[in-house]
Amino acid sequence: MEVVNINKVSKTRNSSLLKSKIYKIKSDPSLRKNVHKIKNKLSLKTFRGFYVKSKFKSCGKHLTAHKKIRVHCINGSIDVGDDVVFYPFVRLSVVGEPTQKANLKIGSFSAIGDRTEIHCGREIIIGANCLIAWDVVIMDRDYHKLNNERENLKPVYIENNVWIGNRSIILKGVNIGEGSVVGSGSVVTHDVPKRSLVVGNPAKVIKENIDWKP
Incomplete structure (x- = not known):
């Protein structure tokens, strides 16, 4: 009888699901644009925080x-x-x-x-x-x-x-x-x-x- 590794199956399914979502984002211009906006905002917010903190003693x-x-x-x-x-x-x-x-x-x-x-x-x-x-x-x-x-x-x-x-x-x-x-x-x-x-x-x-x- 063949033994099935449940963890391996679960990881494979999750990987396939993630790939399908990434493909959906890449193929949809509006979704891709929104993802870039969020990424840019997060990057700017992080940079701003580092810049301001660098001016403080503590x-x-x-x-x-x-x-x-x-x-x-x-x-x-x-x-x-x-x-x-x-x-x-x-x-x-x-x-x-x-x-x-x-x-x-x-x-x-x-x-x-x-x-x-x-x-x-x-x-x-x-x-x-x-x-x-x-x-x-x-x-x-x-x-x-x-x-x-x-x-x-x-x-x-x-x-x-x-x-x-x-x-x-x-x-x-x-x-x-x-x-x-x-x-x-x-x-x-x-x-x-x-x-x-x-x-x-x-x-x-x-x-x-x-x-x-x-």
């Missing part, structure tokens, strides 16, 4: 970097946590002084929205679970001098679970407390207490003891 797991991310780092460092998302056209500029390096840190599970700009000359720390909307500007410097005085840089600290609304501006020397929300279009010039809602130009507290979930 980077956690599962970084998501969308298109047109610009990273400019001179005499400074950028540290990024796990599961951080950079949406399209984000700009990170970290430029330290000749005698002191600049340091930008972004905590895990934070998201940086479209076209948001972060300008760091001394130190900017963004905590974990922060939601930065689109067109936000965060800076710890003025980028100009008055009366030939030395530029005055002051660090910016954004604690965990902070939501910054679109088109807001966070200026130097500001500390935004944990769990706070900055309303859209606000200009933050002073510290924000924990779990506060601030709006306006300059931003003022309009509600305290708020609670929101990222």
